[in-house]
Amino acid sequence: MFEHFNLSDFMIKAALSVVPFMFAVTIHEVMHGYAAYKLGDNTAKNAGRLTLNPIAHIDPVGLLVLLLTRIIGWAKPVPVNYYNLRHKYGVAIVSAAGPLANLITAFLSAVVLKILDFADVNFNIPIDIFKPLYIMTFYSVVINIALCIFNLLPIMPMDGARIIWNFLPRDKAAKYEATEKYYFLIILVLIFTNVLQYIISPIRIFILKIFNAILNLNITTGFM
Incomplete structure (x- = not known):
């Protein structure tokens, strides 16, 4: 479906990626905050971050990186006081909530692609009606998968x-946490050496293959 699309124009691609990106980072941060809230920490709730309004979550630099790379980006981290969490593995649960939300959103977006494909084939609805929605939904799939993978990198x-x-163990955890000061440098190196692409792409393709098998689709990264 839509094999004849030509999206070589950078501005078109960038514009169509903004809405799904904003939703992806919003649901990611909201689920961090909601998981923390359910485990006893009200910090995100009190800061007004348990909202689906993307303005509360968007980081201008993270958005700019997405527009330039169309691979990754980020939002303002939701504030969490880990000492308030009422679970031994509360930090892990809260941390996993964001990437898991992105993976679920990616799959649901793939379901929408299946519905649009079905409507086009079975009801002969003109393609042009669905073109922007189809492309944005496609970006929702690949952006959410990439965001899930990116955030699961073992970099403090x-x-x-x-x-x-x-x-x-506590001593090893403290040493691991101390590496956070190198975070920005590591990310820059990964981006500009294209290593980040080599990390994300194979995993993203693997997940897309699973989605394709489940939904009988043929989603590729051809639009990127």
């Missing part, structure tokens, strides 16, 4: 690192 203070941290 990202979600993957927080999950690992929660299972480490």
Whole structure:
């Protein structure tokens, strides 16, 4: 479906990626805050961050990185006081909530693609009616998958690192947490050496293959 699309124009791609990106980072941060709230921490709720209004979550730099790379981006982290969590592995649960929300959103977006595909094939609805929605939904799939993978990298203070941290002995956890000061440098190196792309792409393709098998679709990263 839509094989004839030509989205080589950077501005078109960037514009169509903004809405799904804003929703992806919003649901990611809200679920962090909601998980923390359910485990006893009201910090995010009191800060007004348990809202689906993207303005409360968008980080201008993270949005700019998305527009430039169309691979990854980020939002303002939801504030969480881990000392308030009423669970031994509360940090891991809260940290996993964001990436899990992105993975679920990616799958639901793939379901929407299936519905649009079904409508086009079975009801002969003109393609042009669905074109912007289809493309944005496609971006929702790939952006949410990429955001899930990106946040699970074992680099402090990202979600993957927080999950690992929660299972480490106290002395090793402290040493691991101390690496956070190198976070920005590590991310810059990964982006500009294209290593981040080599990390994310194979996993993203694997997840897309699973979605394709479940939904009988043919989602690729051809639009990116």
